[in-house]
Amino acid sequence: MMQRNVGVVFGGVSPEHEVSIISALQAAAALDRARYRPVPIYIAKDGVWYTGDDRLLDPAAYRDLDRIRREATPVMLDPRSYRTLELVAAGGRRFARPARWSVDVLLLGLHGGPGENGGLQGLCEAFNVPYTGSGILGSALGMDKVLSKMLCRDQQIPIVDFVAFRESDWGYHEEAWLDRCEQELGYPVVVKPARLGSSIGISRAADRAALDAAIEEALRYDEKVVVERAVTALREINCSVLGDVHEAIPSVLEEPVRSAGQELLSFREKYLRGGGADGGKHARRPAKQPAGAEGMASLDRVIPAPLPPEKTAEIQALGVRIFQLFECSGVARIDFLMDGTTGQVYFNEINTIPGSFSFYLWEPTGVSFTDLTHRLIDLALKQHHDKNGRVRTYDVNLLSERSLQGLKGAKQRAG
Ligand SMILES: Nc1ncnc2c1ncn2[C@@H]1O[C@H](COP(=O)(O)OP(=O)(O)O)[C@@H](O)[C@H]1O
Ligand SMILES: [Mg+2]
Incomplete structure (x- = not known):
């Protein structure tokens, strides 16, 4: 071979x-x-x-x-x-x-x-x-938390209410934006840079002064900011999806667990819990990996997420739908916010290159990390093959003498 x-x-x-x-x-x-x-x-x-x-x-x-x-x-x-x-x-x-x-x-x-x-x-x-992974469109859409929400909203996929603006809108109109956030969202809210990850630059605010500070903080990372209504009694549920626009399958679901008193999953909780080098309590790493290299796999989480089967199926179906809506390929992870009281599920974000490629969500379905890399490469080669099999250029040279005779206007203008 x-x-x-x-x-x-x-x-x-x-x-x-x-x-x-x-x-x-x-x-x-x-x-x-x-x-x-x-x-x-x-x-x-x-x-x-x-x-x-x-x-x-x-x-x-x-x-x-x-x-x-x-x-x-x-x-x-x-x-x-x-x-x-x-x-x-x-x-x-x-x-x-x-x-x-x-x-x-x-x-x-x-x-x-x-x-x-x-x-x-x-x-x-x-x-x-x-x-490997998603193309230009899916990657770009997935990175933008505002456009992602708009796309989902267009398809009646539930999202939390939000207000988004740019640094250029914010300057000189700060009070007006703060008013608008208060009127449309109330408190508490979560403020995020529109195009980042790993919880960097994200904070929660429960009053106007904190909201102002949270917006300024988010603007350090991106010139576009999104302010969202905070989901109460929050449970976070993530679903990985593998495939392409033609065929895609969902993984088991995970429920990341925040430390007591933590209202949002921070960078530290995602990667440094349990002292970092030794990984978290429930650290899972591929057999060939040394300690200290767990990445997303070090986060404390429950797999599969403890949900009734209908809820699991609903979230998996949404995950696949969103993956294909964004025209993703390879493996992605779609993260949902769930209101623990009402059970309402909201699309939060899609990660087109998920931490640790979400291998730990595939292992329980019988897809090893090795199988996963194999699938990713196969999909990459298949897509490349498809693209190269289609007409991409014409052999005719429109600028050759003969062709130019057919393009009278062009010839005259060309002198
Ligand atoms: N609307 C919200 N309500 C409550 N908590 C939220 C909300 N949005 C985000 N969070 C919390 O903040 C964390 C990071 O936000 P997220 O949108 O996932 O950004 P990132 O791309 O940085 O992971 C989430 O994992 C969750 O703990
Ligand atoms: Mg996230």
């Missing part, structure tokens, strides 16, 4: 840099080595791309990010084959690779920023190289 080179892309210019390192290296470790050879592609915080030998596949190497930048090999991207991507070494380093390295498919493991919002997906499209 042909062994494919899988470029595993991670890091990135995003506050979720370290989380991405964990997610991607977990996936790299899960790859079936008989079929795939992982090629680490690390994007440093300053945006420079690096590769190197297998030492770059070990999460422990990233305890010292400066050392990686000194010792890994910076690379340039050469899309010359227009189907594969060539990584060209820009200077020899210690973690050396051959000077040129060809990658057949990219496994995108970035969270937040241009790695998840369609930016990198666009680069892959332009280079015509297969890549």
Whole structure:
């Protein structure tokens, strides 16, 4: 069997840099080595791309990010084959690779920023190289909490009431926006940067002064902000979905558990609970992973979420519907907010590159992390194959002499 080179892309210019390192290296470790050879592609915080030998596949190497930048090999991207991507070494380093390295498919493991919002997906499209996960549209829509809600609202999928605005609207009209939030939403509210993740920049507010401060805080991260009515007696229920627009299946549901007294799931709770290095109490990691590399898998959670079967089925069906509505591919995780008193479920957000690729929600359904990576790569190759099988260019050169005779107006104007 042909062994494919899988470029595993991670890091990135995003506050979720370290989380991405964990997610991607977990996936790299899960790859079936008989079929795939992982090629680490690390994007440093300053945006420079690096590769190197297998030492770059070990999460422990990233305890010292400066050392990686000194010792890994910076690379340039050469899309010359227009189907594969060539990584060209820009200077020899210690973690050396051959000077040129060809990658057949990219496994995108970035969270937040241009790695998840369609930016990198666009680069892959332009280079015509297969890549895992959602395309430009799904990635971009999924990253925007405001447009996501609008899209769901259009399809009668329940969402919480919200008010959204930009920094340019907010300046000089602060009191008017605060009034509007109070009138339309009341208190408490949750304030979020529109296009971030991992709870960064998110806070709750129960009065006007706190709302003002929460908006200013969110604006540090994004120029677009969303203020939402806070769901009371909150239960959070997440569903992963795997597939594409033609066929998609839901995972079991998870219910993340917040520590006593915590009203929202913070960055710290998501990734650093239980002291970080040792992971949380209920840490689950793939067999090949060392401790300290759990990522999203370290969060305390109940799997499957303790819900009546009808509720589970309702949320799974919504998850699949939303995944396909956003034209997602690969694996995504759709997060819901549930009012614990009424049982009402609201769409909260879709993560198009979920932490740890949601492997822990697939294992209970009999899909191992290795199977999951396999499915992701297969879907990437299938989509790439489909796209390349359609008409993309014409062989006729409209600017050739003969063609120009047919384009009279053009010829005259061309002189
Ligand atoms: N409308 C809301 N009501 C109550 N809690 C919320 C609401 N929206 C978000 N939260 C809390 O804040 C956390 C982070 O918000 P979320 O929209 O999931 O952003 P992120 O993309 O950063 O994960 C959620 O996991 C939940 O604990
Ligand atoms: Mg979330």
